[in-house]
Amino acid sequence: MNGAGHLLRFMLRRERFGLPWWLLGATVLVLVQSTQSQNLYDTPEDLAKLRESLGGNTAVVAMSGPTRLLESIGGEVLFEIFAFVSIVVALMNMFLVGRHTRADEESGRAELVRSARVGRRATLTAALTLAGLANLAVGVLVFAVTVGTGLPVAGSVLFGAALAGVGCVFAAATAVAVQVFENARAAYGAVALVLGAAYVLRAAGDVGDGTLSWLSPIGWGQRTFAYVDNRWWPLLVMAAAIGAAVAVAMAMLGRRDFGAGLVRPRLGRATASAALGSPLGLAWRLQRGSLIGWAAGLFLLGAAYGSIGDSIEQYVADNPEVAEFLPGGAADIVDGYLGLTAMTLALIGTAFGVIAALRARGEETSGRAEPVLATATSRAAWLASHLVVAAAGSALVLAAAGFGEGLAYGLTVSDAGQAPRMVGVALGYLPSVLLVTAVAVLAIGWLPRAATALAWTMVGYCAVVALFADSFEIPGWLQRGSPFAHTPQAPLEALTATPLVILAVLAAALAAGGYAGLRRRDLGY
Amino acid sequence: MHADNGAAIEIAGLTKSYGRAKALDGLDLTVTSGQVHGFLGPNGSGKTTTIRVLLGLLRADAGAVRMLGGDPWRDAVALHRRLAYVPGDVNLWPNITGGEVIDLLGRMRGGLDRRRRDELLERFDLDPRKKSRTYSKGNRQKVALVAALASDAELLLLDEPTSGLDPLMEAQFQQCVQQVKREGRTVLLSSHILAEVEALCDRVSIIRLGRTVESGTLTELRHLTRTSIAVETAQRLDGMDGLPGVHDLVLEDHHARFDVETAQLDAVMRRLAPLGVRSLTSTPPTLEELFLRHYGDEQAVAR
Ligand SMILES: Nc1ncnc2c1ncn2[C@@H]1O[C@H](COP(=O)(O)OP(=O)(O)O)[C@@H](O)[C@H]1O
Numbered sequence: 001m002n003g004a005g006h007l008l009r010f011m012l013r014r015e016r017f018g019l020p021w022w023l024l025g026a027t028v029l030v031l032v033q034s035t036q037s038q039n040l041y042d043t044p045e046d047l048a049k050l051r052e053s054l055g056g057n058t059a060v061v062a063m064s065g066p067t068r069l070l071e072s073i074g075g076e077v078l079f080e081i082f083a084f085v086s087i088v089v090a091l092m093n094m095f096l097v098g099r100h101t102r103a104d105e106e107s108g109r110a111e112l113v114r115s116a117r118v119g120r121r122a123t124l125t126a127a128l129t130l131a132g133l134a135n136l137a138v139g140v141l142v143f144a145v146t147v148g149t150g151l152p153v154a155g156s157v158l159f160g161a162a163l164a165g166v167g168c169v170f171a172a173a174t175a176v177a178v179q180v181f182e183n184a185r186a187a188y189g190a191v192a193l194v195l196g197a198a199y200v201l202r203a204a205g206d207v208g209d210g211t212l213s214w215l216s217p218i219g220w221g222q223r224t225f226a227y228v229d230n231r232w233w234p235l236l237v238m239a240a241a242i243g244a245a246v247a248v249a250m251a252m253l254g255r256r257d258f259g260a261g262l263v264r265p266r267l268g269r270a271t272a273s274a275a276l277g278s279p280l281g282l283a284w285r286l287q288r289g290s291l292i293g294w295a296a297g298l299f300l301l302g303a304a305y306g307s308i309g310d311s312i313e314q315y316v317a318d319n320p321e322v323a324e325f326l327p328g329g330a331a332d333i334v335d336g337y338l339g340l341t342a343m344t345l346a347l348i349g350t351a352f353g354v355i356a357a358l359r360a361r362g363e364e365t366s367g368r369a370e371p372v373l374a375t376a377t378s379r380a381a382w383l384a385s386h387l388v389v390a391a392a393g394s395a396l397v398l399a400a401a402g403f404g405e406g407l408a409y410g411l412t413v414s415d416a417g418q419a420p421r422m423v424g425v426a427l428g429y430l431p432s433v434l435l436v437t438a439v440a441v442l443a444i445g446w447l448p449r450a451a452t453a454l455a456w457t458m459v460g461y462c463a464v465v466a467l468f469a470d471s472f473e474i475p476g477w478l479q480r481g482s483p484f485a486h487t488p489q490a491p492l493e494a495l496t497a498t499p500l501v502i503l504a505v506l507a508a509a510l511a512a513g514g515y516a517g518l519r520r521r522d523l524g525y
Numbered sequence: 526m527h528a529d530n531g532a533a534i535e536i537a538g539l540t541k542s543y544g545r546a547k548a549l550d551g552l553d554l555t556v557t558s559g560q561v562h563g564f565l566g567p568n569g570s571g572k573t574t575t576i577r578v579l580l581g582l583l584r585a586d587a588g589a590v591r592m593l594g595g596d597p598w599r600d601a602v603a604l605h606r607r608l609a610y611v612p613g614d615v616n617l618w619p620n621i622t623g624g625e626v627i628d629l630l631g632r633m634r635g636g637l638d639r640r641r642r643d644e645l646l647e648r649f650d651l652d653p654r655k656k657s658r659t660y661s662k663g664n665r666q667k668v669a670l671v672a673a674l675a676s677d678a679e680l681l682l683l684d685e686p687t688s689g690l691d692p693l694m695e696a697q698f699q700q701c702v703q704q705v706k707r708e709g710r711t712v713l714l715s716s717h718i719l720a721e722v723e724a725l726c727d728r729v730s731i732i733r734l735g736r737t738v739e740s741g742t743l744t745e746l747r748h749l750t751r752t753s754i755a756v757e758t759a760q761r762l763d764g765m766d767g768l769p770g771v772h773d774l775v776l777e778d779h780h781a782r783f784d785v786e787t788a789q790l791d792a793v794m795r796r797l798a799p800l801g802v803r804s805l806t807s808t809p810p811t812l813e814e815l816f817l818r819h820y821g822d823e824q825a826v827a828r
Pocket residue numbers: 524525543546547548566567568569570571572573574575
């Protein structure tokens with residue numbers, strides 16, 4: 001344990017810019033949900049109606065949690081947000097523990113620390129303590145915003161404790177994963193898999209008789225039934241799991257060599273396949289994993305949206321206030337809902353396009369572009385290779401999102417035509433996505449150091465304008481800067497070619513402008 | 526195959542700044558075709574910057590740069606078909622194996638010799654099936670070396686290619702470069718390992734703070750340094766300390782040890798001969814000394 005205290009202080013220093021954003025993200029999620037739920041269902045009658053409409057909806061239960069939570073308004077908040085905020089907190093813990101243990105070991109940074117007078121277990125101890133402190137902060141903040149928005153104190157303490165507990169479980173799980181795998185990415189993959197399993201198990205359990213939920217840390221948290229029964233003992237289950245996982249991790253740590261894992265990394269190909277012989281082949285190879293992940297993720301999210309499309313009519317009939325949020329009002333409820341969710345999916349999909357384009361900049365700053373550009377590869381071909389993946393990938397991600405939504409909605413209303421229809425709706429946003437991506441390209445060409453910040457500012461701006469224009473009363477001129485404001489909101493509005501063509505041409509022009517900047521500047525710094 | 530003027534690289538008065546920091550300040554460099562040219566200088570002296578200008582990755586602020594008869598900035602793609610490059614800091618894609626990287630870079634250059642590739646893998650004892658993230662610095666460097674050496678490029682730009690290799694691999698590397706030289710190809714070898722440069726290079730340029738301070742064949746450069754002499758004579762050695770160009774003299778009746786400036790070697794020998802030389806050993810100057818002479822004062826300044 002020698003030196004763990006010093007290490008912890010050093011880790012806190014390294015996290016001082018990143019960690020606050022995670023804490024803020026989790027807190028805001030709970031704050032928004034608590035405010036919104038209490039506004040929408042301010043009377044016991046409203047809550048009773050909600051129980052009736054949601055309680056019987058399998059898709060909603062699978063996405064959220066056990067219906068018993070709907071017995072009180074605080075429970076309703078937990079029902080809606082706990083699973084999602086658990087994912088955020090779990091990821092925070094995964095990165096906190098992973099970054100300071102395996103990632104450092106892999107990069108060789110930890111070797112310096114190890115050669116100083118620091119005990120074998122000090123790093124892991126410090127990293128777990130760091131995660132514990134972060135989870136404590138999450139718990140306190142959640143307690144503060146729930147009590148602050150008027151929810152009962154006892155339930156709020158339990159809510160905060162349960163969420164912090166879920167965080168600690170995933171910190172401990174990461175501690176095991178980083179012993180098993182030799183590289184951080186594989187460890188993250190394993191923890192993400194556990195997280196996915198935790199979500200699916202509780203979904204299956206909540207839809208069924210509840211047994212399977214007991215295999216999931218998220219399930220343990222929800223089954224405290226905070227604000228309803230205020231059960232404390234599920235926290236003991238968490239504590240047992242945490243203790244067991246940490247003990248296993250420490251035992252494995254004592255047994256393995258520095259830098260090694262328990263699983264040897266698999267060997268790959270000795271020669272390149274025919275596909276890996278050009279800049280485009282390389283860009284595809286580098287980005288295909290991310291593309292598949294994004295397409296699958298948005299397909300599932302689309303399916304989740306689509307699966308409740310049919311019940312939205314009944315839901316709005318029960319809660320007329322909700323209709324205000326839908327562009328078509330009460331008249332075209334389903335189409336309005338499908339359009340709004342398709343645009344939300346497209347906004348999320350924009351992140352893929354931007355990440356894919358920024359990949360070019362990442363290759364440049366990491367020095368990996370240098371050997372490529374020292375071959376007979378021109379700057380144009382190199383940039384284009386990443387942009388082709390960004391553009392074609394964006395189309396695929398949007399199509400997958402639309403297909404998921406159309407398929408799920410089509411299944412509930414027995415209409416096979418919904419899938420292609422929603423694919424078309426989603427692809428209508430492709431020019432907008434490309435335009436935002438092209439802004440990233442322009443920045444890479446002319447303001448490379450600011451490119452990442454500029455690109456994400458653009459994404460954030462589009463999201464805020466699209467989703468909150470009405471509630472924040474954003475002035476019209478400010479809204480018109482977003483390409484999404486110029487895309488007809490299908491299926492409510494008809495898709496027309498003119499705006500889409502203009503957006504696409506603009507995107508091409510910006511990308512060309514970005515290349516003009518790239519070809520005349522120094523590369524690699 | 527080579528440009529008529531016999532120069533693969535010609536740089537005159539090259540200047541390059543990163544923002545306000547001046548990395549190159551009027552650098553001159555001429556590399557003759559078919560030669561191995563050593564490019565020496567301490568860390569931060571501008572070797573990598575020069576090579577990046579040659580690769581067309583950086584644009585020169587001022588000065589004239591020609592490579593293989595073309596302009597490195599304008600004709601980058603055409604020139605790159607004729608050269609191979611090993612970066613000083615080899616960064617590879619973590620999920621791609623070493624073998625795949627070698628093939629990929631080779632194909633993007635315009636093809637590689639598969640037999641030579643496999644031979645080099647064997648030589649450098651490199652497992653091509655490992656993912657790049659699992660390679661050490663030395664092994665990443667080997668990947669870049671195999672990719673470059675397996676090509677038939679007429680010019681090799683090697684930026685401190687052996688800084689991560691162990692002595693055994695260093696020896697393999699030297700054999701490979703000798704082979705490249707026998708094939709009549711040109712090599713620009715940036716290094717701060719003097720033994721390597723002495724073993725391989727026909728000519729050497731020494732740079733410091735972005736400026737060339739010395740350039741020539743090893744023989745020429747040795748003229749600028751001192752030879753160590755140990756001598757025993759029949760008669761007593763008197764009056765040695767007054768001789769011009771003699772330094773660090775240790776005198777003991779019939780024995781003497783001293784360093785002599787190469788330019789004064791002849792005069793000193795004439796002075797010794799009449800005394801009846803019984804034995805004499807002379808040690809030629811090393812680049813090490815040359816280096817120290819040029820950077821000794823810089824270190825003093827740095828302190
Ligand atoms: N990307 C960069 N930004 C700013 N300064 C740099 C950059 N790259 C190199 N330098 C500076 O330029 C000088 C020359 O560096 P470099 O060419 O890498 O030297 P060498 O390869 O001989 O070690 C050094 O002072 C270094 O700090």
